[in-house]
Amino acid sequence: MDISRLTIDELKDYLQTLNRLKPQTLQNLQDEEVDGEAFLLINEANLQKNFSDIKAGERFKVLQLVEEFKRALPQSNDEQSSSSQLDDSASSSFDPLPVEIVFVESNECTAPMVSTSVRKTVESPPPSETPSTSAVEQVMDVKDILMQSAEGFRVVENIQKNRWPDDRHRKKMISILTDYHVKSTGANRDSYYPNPIDKLMMAKGIIRDFPTLADNGNGEGYLAWYDPSSCKGFLGKKFEYLREKHLKPTEKRKIPKDKKKSHASSTTSSTMLSDHDNEDSPSKRSKTDENYDDMVKKLSRMEATSGSKNIISSLMEGTFSERHKWMNQRPKPSGAQILTKFIHFKSYGGLMITEEFQRLHPKAVAFDLTDIVNAVLQHSKSTKKKLYEDSSCLQNDSLHALQLIFDILPSVPVKRSKEMPVTTEETNNKFWIASKPCAALVQIVPAGTDVQGYQNKLQPIKPPSDSNSKQLMSAPFMLWLTDDQLTGEIYILIDGHFIHVDVDPLSDPFPKAFDVFLKLFHVLAVHYHPQLKFFFNFFEFVYGLNNKPIPSVRALVGALRTIQIETNNN
Secondary structure, three states: OOHHHOOHHHHHHHHHHHOOOOHHHHHHHHHOOOOHHHHHOOOHHHHHHHOOOOOHHHHHHHHHHHHHHHHHOOOOHHHHHHHHHHHHHHHOOOOOOOOOEEEOOOOOOOOEEEHHHEEEEEOOOOOOOOOOHHHEEEEEOHHHHHOOOHHHHHHHHHHHHHOOOOHHHHHHHHHHHHHHHHHHOOOOHHHHOOOHHHHHHHHHHHHHHOHHHOOOOOOOOOOOOOEOOOOEHHHHHHHHHHHHHHOOHHHOOOOOHHHHHHHHHHHOOOOOOOHHHHOOOOOOOOOOHHHHHHHHHHHHHOOOOOOOHHHHHHHHHHOHHHHHHHHOOOOOOOHHHHHHHOHHHHOHHHHHHHHHHHHHOOOOOOOOOHHHHHHHHHHHHHHOHHHHHHOOOOOOHHHHHHHHHHHHOOOOOOOOOOOOOOOHHHHHHHHHHOOOOOOOOEEEEOOOOOOOOOOOOOOOEOOOOOOOOOOOEOOOEEEEEOOOOOOOEEEEEEOOEEEEOOOOOOOOOHHHHHHHHHHHHHHHOOOOOHHHHHHHHHHHHHOOOOOOOOHHHHHHHHHHHHHHHHHHHO
16 A cells, blocks of 8 residues: 555544554544655654654654555655666675564564664775675664664664663663674574674664764764774673573583683673673673773773763773772772872763762762752851851852851861870961861862962871871862852862863852762762861761761751741742
8 A cells, every 4th residue: 555645534544443553643643634645754853843742652653654654665667777776786796685574572672673674885896896795894774673672762762862872771772782683693502602793783883873872972983882802892791691691501612722711801801881781690790800901991091072971981880890899998099099090080070970979879869059058048147147247258159158067067176185286287277277268178269270280278187087097188179260259160189180170161160069079079988178077967968878967967957948948938
């Protein structure tokens, strides 16, 4: 049937007889006056735009029907002639792919898959050359394969929305593609040992159909998906896992003795995937030091650009488990050592710090300093008037609120022997901690100051009593470069390193800067400055990191909530 000739009502009646779409969907199509010709023009973009109330699963069914109807359309004479000429010219260099429907029964993909989803691109050779197999490149039609299942359709939507899939959709995409390969090649032992060219064409298909998934974010580079030099990447690791899961020991290929050691090292390690990529693995396999070091080296060589952001983020996730084993060993590495080894904690304006914090504390509250600023100022002005006036020199409301929280909460006394005299350094620190703002929290300098050469106003101090280290420490602090004390750039300085917080230059920089500042302590596992102990007890409570705050923190939180409730009611 030529669907393009159907009227609006005829199309609805015909689709109704197929019994594949919901009645409400059919009614929506009729209401929008979609006839047969218009139905064939439906694609993902206009379907989402014009039929936003149709859910993803139903949209997938509509697109399936559109593709089926298009394939059933009669070819014109010109098209048939062109197709015939292509077949004749190509037959001399390669055999045409057989058309075969392969039905897959698996949790990942339940829809029929067409084995012709591997595309052969034939390059026209110069007159002096004859066609050869090198002119034929097989590239997997990744998007077509994904669009054949509802789960794959959701993966495509996720990529189009976010440019890079989240972990769940990325793993699902890899599962669908590897399952497709296994099923379409007979699901035998050799299916789990794909030719490197097959994996390469799969990786190239991914970045061709989704250019934002390339190493540079713009259609070039596929090593994140498959690295021919190491046989790794998301695809290489997935096939390793599938062999481990589905093949018996007697079915696995034998490894030459001289390669067993290196092969065992590579096959039991994770490359671009973190531990939870194979969370259903029958035997949890640990990453090897060799593979972990390779990933760290790759990170250190990568430049932080907008195009490499997704790959760097994935590598940081992939090294998470081993990184924290290293960070928790004795003696613990310093903040400077961590930032030297993992340089991209300093990249992208604090983004990598935030992502690492989310891995450490997935249940933490998404707190925004802006939400409590007015309540803090109002509470202080009415009940802590002297403290409010003493810090009124701070014109930025967010910084003013941070200083007031520090002033309202009790200070931490410095325990010392009566016989021990006060040193010059301690006198210096006491002065700067009492300044407005507290120098352990923020230090203010003119715009244009050389951050690299800036000297901390606070002298190094002894570590907390619960620390195993006896070396003097300098806690991280924020450095605000400003001329008007309202806006300006903020850097977080720690042990000779600095992180530039990426904020709008015309907006209040402190809500985001403080968020990164707090998370940095947890990510690098460094100690708070002793004078900020109770200050951070407050913020650990509101971030959901500590459910047992000190009484003064609980009282302050209660007072702020009361003000917020009263404000909302008014």
